[in-house]
Every structure is written in structure tokens, then in C-alpha cells.
Amino acid sequence: MQKIKPINLSTDKTNNTEKLTSTELGKLWATYMGNSMGKCILSYYLQHVEDEDIKTLLENALLLSEEFLKIITGIFTKENFPIPHGFSDADVNIHAPRLFQDEFYVHYLKYTAKAGMSIYNVAFPLVFRKDVEQFFRYCMDSTMDLMGQIKEILMYKGLIIKPPLIPVPEKVKFVHNDFLNGYFGHVRPMHALEITHLYDIIENNTTSKALITAFAQVVKDEEIRKLFERGKDITQKNIEKDMKMLENENLPYPSSLNDLVTSSTFSPFSDKLMLFHKMDMFTIKIRSFGNAAAVNGRHDIALKHSNALMRNANFVQDAAKIMIEKGWFEHPPSAVDKDN
Numbered sequence: 001m002q003k004i005k006p007i008n009l010s011t012d013k014t015n016n017t018e019k020l021t022s023t024e025l026g027k028l029w030a031t032y033m034g035n036s037m038g039k040c041i042l043s044y045y046l047q048h049v050e051d052e053d054i055k056t057l058l059e060n061a062l063l064l065s066e067e068f069l070k071i072i073t074g075i076f077t078k079e080n081f082p083i084p085h086g087f088s089d090a091d092v093n094i095h096a097p098r099l100f101q102d103e104f105y106v107h108y109l110k111y112t113a114k115a116g117m118s119i120y121n122v123a124f125p126l127v128f129r130k131d132v133e134q135f136f137r138y139c140m141d142s143t144m145d146l147m148g149q150i151k152e153i154l155m156y157k158g159l160i161i162k163p164p165l166i167p168v169p170e171k172v173k174f175v176h177n178d179f180l181n182g183y184f185g186h187v188r189p190m191h192a193l194e195i196t197h198l199y200d201i202i203e204n205n206t207t208s209k210a211l212i213t214a215f216a217q218v219v220k221d222e223e224i225r226k227l228f229e230r231g232k233d234i235t236q237k238n239i240e241k242d243m244k245m246l247e248n249e250n251l252p253y254p255s256s257l258n259d260l261v262t263s264s265t266f267s268p269f270s271d272k273l274m275l276f277h278k279m280d281m282f283t284i285k286i287r288s289f290g291n292a293a294a295v296n297g298r299h300d301i302a303l304k305h306s307n308a309l310m311r312n313a314n315f316v317q318d319a320a321k322i323m324i325e326k327g328w329f330e331h332p333p334s335a336v337d338k339d340n
Contacts, residue, residue: 020079024132025333027123029084031139032072033330034119034280035065036086037273038112044268045105048098053153054105060149061109064142071135084330087273096268099214103159104207104260106150111207113147115284163199164251166192175297182300190249194301197292202242203254204288208281209235210257215274218267224275227318231278234311241304272328279319282312 020028042062049055076083100108120140127133154160178186190198209232216228239256246253267274289309296302323329 018129020075020081020129020132021127022333022335023123023126024129025081027119027127027136028072028075028132029333030119031068031116031123032076032084033086034116035068035072036084036088037091037277037280038062038065039069040087040089040092040269040273041277044092044094044096045100045108047094048100049102049105051102053157054102057109057146057149057153058105060146061112064146067142068139071138075131075135081333086330087270087276091270091273093268096266097264098262099218099264099268100210100262101260103157104210104257106153106157106159107207107257107260108211110147110150110154111204111281113143113150114204115281116143117147118284118287161252161254164195164246164253166195166251179297180299182298182302187298187300190245190251190301191297193295194292194298195246195249195251197288197295198242198246198301199253201285201288201292202239202246204285205235205239205242206254206257208285209239210261211281212278213258214261215269215278217261217263218265218269219271219274220267221271224271224322227275227315227322228278231282231315234315238308238311241308245301245304272323272326275319275323276328279316279323282316282319286312286316 039062042058042065046055046058046062049058073083075081117140120136120143123136124133124140127136155162178188181187212228212232212235216225216232219225219228243253269277286309289305289312293302293305293309296305320329
């Protein structure tokens with residue numbers, strides 16, 4: 001494959017001493033928070049894994065989280081930026097009983113790798129300081145390598161149903177007046193991008209459902225437990241609606257992962273970590289619904305994505321209120337309050 005031609009600018013200027021922009025601060029902060037949480041979770045998973053291939057996968061993921069945290073800490077220290085509290089050993093009990101079967105770890109890593117890449121994808125075009133640009137390039141490249149290993153294990157061990165097959169078109173076609181129909185008149189079959197995002201949303205939601213089922217099982221705070229139960233119902237309804245759409249097209253879809261949660265009621269994680277994690281996961285799902293709606297054509301699918309987005313947004317708002325009330329919600333870097 002051909003590479004793009006290099007551009008040699010006639011300057012020795014380096015911009016590693018420039019102040020960090022809002023984008024650079026924000027995305028570094030978000031990456032730190034996510035990986036400080038991930039370090040806790042992966043450390044616990046590694047205490048309860050028997051499959052050697054999956055254990056290596058978890059070790060690789062933990063290695064990346066620790067490396068990302070180290071690099072961000074170096075950048076923040078250089079800028080006299082306070083290191084976020086994030087999550088620490090106080091938020092995990094690595095000696096807690098097993099809460100998940102080995103297979104769940106692979107699906108979980110696929111979900112979190114996708115979430116990480118969504119951060120790095122947005123960050124890279126918007127960051128300009130060379131050290132930060134190089135960091136996010138490293139994040140993207142290493143996470144893509146990890147994703148490759150995840151997919152290899154999922155396929156080799158028969159743990160996943162690949163996205164549906166559809167016919168290769170015989171010729172180029174243009175749409176007709178019924179392209180947008182979803183409720184009335186002739187409703188066309190779903191096109192490839194609609195199928196892609198439905199499959200992706202189901203895959204994300206089956207992982208999310210298993211995780212929130214486990215969290216509802218072990219969380220100590222009753223208010224948070226009720227929120228998790230509500231989130232579980234929201235996720236299940238989303239899964240059922242999306243599966244039904246693919247089923248109506250005679251297309252396969254990912255299977256449930258609920259059987260990969262054990263019966264343990266002893267929590268390995270702090271309530272703070274679990275609530276933050278689910279708030280973050282539902283935020284990512286909002287992004288998934290938005291991405292799906294952007295490439296969709298049919299009115300019925302668009303309405304389904306819009307309704308799902310609103311239900312998830314309400315969950316995130318209620319989770320944030322609890323985080324704030326309990327003093328757990330760290331303030332992201334922000335602009336100056338000029339009124340004060």
C-alpha cells in the first residue's frame with residue numbers, strides 16, 4: 001500500500017511547551033478517569049481467570065491502562081495540573097469471590113476497547129501539541145492491536161456470532177420514494193449501515209445488561225440498586241426491540257450474556273466505581289444511538305433510536321444526580337467563571 005508523501009516544514013520549533021488546549025485537557029482527563037477505573041476492574045478480573053489466552057488478553061489490557069495513566073500523569077505534572085482522584089485500590093477488593101465467567105471478560109474488553117477508541121478518534125484531529133498528539137496516536141494504535149487479539153479469541157473459541165451476511169448488489173441502484181417508509185406503504189429491507197449499527201447496539205447492550213445485572217446483585221446502596229434495576233429494564237427493552245427488527249429481516253443477532261454472571265452477592269467494587277461505570281456506559285450508548293440515527297433512512301428505525309437515546313439520557317442524568325449528592329462527581333477541566 002502506498003503511503004502519503006511526507007511534508008518537511010522548514011522549522012525547528014517544537015510545540016511541546018505550549019499550553020494545553022481545552023480539548024487536550026478534556027480528553028486527557030477523560031482518558032485518565034476511564035483507565036484508572038479500568039485498572040481496578042482488570043486487576044480484579046485477573047484474580048478469577050482460568051483460560052490462559054483470556055488471561056493474557058486481560059494482562060495486555062491492564063498493561064495498556066497502566067501505561068496510559070503513567071503518560072498522562074507525566075503530562076499533567078509538567079503542567080502543574082492536579083492529578084484526578086479517579087479510582088484507586090480503595091475502590092476494588094481483588095479478593096472478592098468470582099462475579100463473572102471467563103467468557104464475559106472478552107466481551108467486556110471488546111466493549112471498553114470500542115469506548116476507548118471513540119475517545120481517541122475524536123481527540124486526535126483536535127489536538128495540536130506534539131506530545132499529546134503522539135500519545136493519542138499511541139492509544140489508538142495499541143487499542144486497535146488489542147481489539148485484533150480480542151476478535152481472534154472470540155472467533156477461535158466460538159464466543160461470537162459474526163454480523164449478518166447480505167447479498168452483494170448486482171449493480172448500482174438509486175433510491176425510490178419508499179426509501180424513508182417505516183410505518184406506511186412499502187417498507188424496504190434494511191440497508192447495510194442500518195444493520196451494522198443495530199448489530200453493534202445489540203452487542204453493546206448485551207454486555208451492558210450482564211454488567212448491570214451483576215452490579216445490581218452486589219451494590220450496597222439501595223437507591224443505586226433501584227437505579228441499576230431500572231437501567232437493566234431499559235437495556236432489556238432496547239435489546240428486545242433491536243433483536244425484533246433484525247429477526248423481521250431474517251437476520252442473526254448477538255446472544256445474551258446474562259448466564260456469564262455468577263450468583264455471588266459480595267461486591268468486588270465500590271458503589272462509586274459501579275455507578276460511575278454505568279453512567280459512563282449509558283453515555284457511550286447515547287453516542288451509539290446518535291451514530292446509528294445519522295446513517296439511518298427508515299422512519300421506524302429513526303424513532304426507535306430517538307426513544308432509546310432519551311431513555312438512556314434520563315438514566316445518565318439520574319446517575320449524575322446521585323454522584324453529585326454523594327460527593328463522588330469529579331469536576332472536569334472547565335472555562336473561567338467570569339461572573340465570579
